[in-house]
Amino acid sequence: MNLAALLEIPLFRSLTEFELERIFAELKITETRFKKGEILAMQDEPATRLIILLTGSVTGEMADPSGKVAKVEDIHAPSPLAILFLFGHDNRFPVQATAREDGTALIIPKQSVLRMLSMNEMLLKNYLDISADFAARLSRKLNMMSLRTIRQKFAVYLLELSKKQRSDTVTLDRPKSALAEYFGVARPSLEREITRMQDDGLIDAKRRRLSIRDKQELIRLVN
Amino acid sequence: MNLAALLEIPLFRSLTEFELERIFAELKITETRFKKGEILAMQDEPATRLIILLTGSVTGEMADPSGKVAKVEDIHAPSPLAILFLFGHDNRFPVQATAREDGTALIIPKQSVLRMLSMNEMLLKNYLDISADFAARLSRKLNMMSLRTIRQKFAVYLLELSKKQRSDTVTLDRPKSALAEYFGVARPSLEREITRMQDDGLIDAKRRRLSIRDKQELIRLVN
DNA sequence: ACAAAATCGTCACAAATGTTACACTCGGCA
DNA sequence: TGCCGAGTGTAACATTTGTGACGATTTTGT
Numbered sequence: 001m002n003l004a005a006l007l008e009i010p011l012f013r014s015l016t017e018f019e020l021e022r023i024f025a026e027l028k029i030t031e032t033r034f035k036k037g038e039i040l041a042m043q044d045e046p047a048t049r050l051i052i053l054l055t056g057s058v059t060g061e062m063a064d065p066s067g068k069v070a071k072v073e074d075i076h077a078p079s080p081l082a083i084l085f086l087f088g089h090d091n092r093f094p095v096q097a098t099a100r101e102d103g104t105a106l107i108i109p110k111q112s113v114l115r116m117l118s119m120n121e122m123l124l125k126n127y128l129d130i131s132a133d134f135a136a137r138l139s140r141k142l143n144m145m146s147l148r149t150i151r152q153k154f155a156v157y158l159l160e161l162s163k164k165q166r167s168d169t170v171t172l173d174r175p176k177s178a179l180a181e182y183f184g185v186a187r188p189s190l191e192r193e194i195t196r197m198q199d200d201g202l203i204d205a206k207r208r209r210l211s212i213r214d215k216q217e218l219i220r221l222v223n
Numbered sequence: 224m225n226l227a228a229l230l231e232i233p234l235f236r237s238l239t240e241f242e243l244e245r246i247f248a249e250l251k252i253t254e255t256r257f258k259k260g261e262i263l264a265m266q267d268e269p270a271t272r273l274i275i276l277l278t279g280s281v282t283g284e285m286a287d288p289s290g291k292v293a294k295v296e297d298i299h300a301p302s303p304l305a306i307l308f309l310f311g312h313d314n315r316f317p318v319q320a321t322a323r324e325d326g327t328a329l330i331i332p333k334q335s336v337l338r339m340l341s342m343n344e345m346l347l348k349n350y351l352d353i354s355a356d357f358a359a360r361l362s363r364k365l366n367m368m369s370l371r372t373i374r375q376k377f378a379v380y381l382l383e384l385s386k387k388q389r390s391d392t393v394t395l396d397r398p399k400s401a402l403a404e405y406f407g408v409a410r411p412s413l414e415r416e417i418t419r420m421q422d423d424g425l426i427d428a429k430r431r432r433l434s435i436r437d438k439q440e441l442i443r444l445v446n
Numbered sequence: 447a448c449a450a451a452a453t454c455g456t457c458a459c460a461a462a463t464g465t466t467a468c469a470c471t472c473g474g475c476a
Numbered sequence: 477t478g479c480c481g482a483g484t485g486t487a488a489c490a491t492t493t494g495t496g497a498c499g500a501t502t503t504t505g506t
Contacts, residue, residue, distance in 0.1 A: 084354070084355060084358040084359075084362075085355060085358070085359065085362075086351075086355065087348070087351035087352045087354070087355040088351075088352050088354075088355025088356045088358070088359055089352065089355075089356055090359065091355060091359075094362060114344055114347060114348055114351075115344070117340075117347060118341060118344050118347060121337055121338070121341050124337060124340060124341060124347075125310070125337055128309075128310035128311075128337075129310045129311050129312060131307070131310070131311075131354060131358075132307060132308060132309065132310040132311025132312075132314060133311045133312055134358075135307040135308070135311070135354075135357075135358050135361065136307075136308065136311055136313065138358065138361050138362060138365060139307075139308075139317060139361060141365060142361060142364060142365050142368065145365065145368040145369060145407075146368060146407050148407075148464090148492095149492070149493095150492080150493075175452080175453060175454090176453075176454070177452090177453070177454085184368075184369050184371075185493070185494085186493070186494050186495075187453095187454090188455085188456075188457090188493095188494080188495080188496090189492085189493050189494065189495095191454075191455060191456075192455095192456080192457095192493090193492095193493090194455095195455080195456085207453090207454070207455095207501090207502085208453095208454095371462095371494090372462070372463095373462080373463075374462095398482080398483060398484090399483075399484070400482090400483070400484085408463070408464085409463070409464050409465075410484090411463095411464080411465080411466090411485085411486075411487090412462085412463050412464065412465095414484075414485060414486075415463090415485095415486080415487095416462095416463095417485095418485080418486080430471085430472090430483090430484070430485095431483095431484095
């Protein structure tokens with residue numbers, strides 16, 4: 001196994017090669033290759049091991065009770081799978097993980113993860129940071145979804161974007177079709193709402209460039 | 224500080240009094256009293272410490288950009304505050320925490336939390352379990368919210384309930400008004416949909432008792 | 447530079463959901 | 477017992493959102 005390469009991945013960042021070597025020597029960690037189409041983890045299977053994607057990518061698919069699958073999200077290397085669901089009292093994989101292409105992954109049994117995190121404080125911090133970032137994304141999305149109208153969702157999105165880009169004129173960071181999907185609404189509905197907001201004097205919109213015209217009103221919409 | 228009482232709270236479960244004593248001796252942990260109305264943590268304030276509620280309760284309030292506050296959820300002792308947001312790269316309190324009554328809390332600086340988790344593997348496991356359970360709840364709610372129609376949400380809810388209660392006849396675990404709020408829909412809309420599902424022969428509904436009539440169709444709805 | 451593909455803007459119509467209002471049932475309790 | 481409040485069932489109407497379709501514009505790959 002190439003330890004130097006492992007130092008590049010977020011979970012092992014800031015460790016020394018020496019520390020990593022000691023960890024790997026002491027624990028049951030295996031590297032595995034997988035082929036395109038292979039299933040790395042079944043949905044609802046108890047999560048007994050941490051899977052860290054080293055190369056390649058997988059699709060997270062959610063099987064409905066009927067067995068049909070719906071794609072949820074893609075995960076690209078290097079990244080851990082379902083890190084938040086490894087522990088907990090009903091710790092099951094939330095999705096089925098299917099390989100999109102050939103690749104390699106690190107498999108670490110749950111017990112070894114605990115041991116590993118105990119051994120090195122920096123590693124522990126990395127693990128907690130990764131978990132927290134993931135949770136923060138979940139939480140932000142939930143906030144978005146719990147807003148009633150498309151107008152409200154778009155207002156929040158715009159305000160955040162304007163804060164991030166430090167300007168009242170912003171460029172959308174993804175196509176409107178993707179944005180509509182993120183909001184969980186139909187694309188034409190989003191377009192229509194943008195048009196209306198323009199008619200109402202809230203914003204100026206031209207393709208992917210938008211300007212905030214009435215920030216006060218956008219803010220008022222949200223609360 | 225009463226160590227024996229601390230052993231009752233989930234984070235310290237399964238530790239011995241001796242272990243706990245050693246941890247507390249070595250780390251900067253303070254116990255603090257707070258009065259009703261006091262603000263324990265400001266929204267968007269960087270999370271630099273873990274707050275564990277020992278007695279009393281707090282309200283989580285979310286301030287919109289305008290400054291108005293909306294209640295999000297109540298947290299009762301004994302329970303940690305915002306455990307998932309202590310780490311991560313933009314680690315801020317998601318809500319403002321205001322005391323609902325007089326109480327006491329444990330304050331542990333972030334650095335000490337790391338140290339503490341490194342010192343004791345059982346404690347680490349507890350911490351990860353608590354985080355994971357919290358994340359699982361978030362994730363389940365997000366799944367629910369991302370279903371399109373009320374009928375779909377209710378179908379998922381019913382199927383889960385029926386699995387939990389091991390029967391095709393279930394009793395709702397909360398009032399329909401609360402259920403509607405959980406779904407993020409208006410109560411009459413939920414009622415109407417339940418009536419329609421009954422008309423369509425999917426379920427039998429009488430007040431809080433429901434029977435599943437056509438499980439296959441409920442399952443088909445969801446995918 | 448060109449064709450193919452992706453993205454965007456818009457429309458008419460259908461379906462789902464929200465709003466408001468009112469009446470009913472049930473359980474606790476003065 | 478009789479009242480009261482929480483929870484429930486339902487209705488008419490308003491609003492929001494989805495659907496399917498089409499053409500225009502922009503981007504991408506060769």
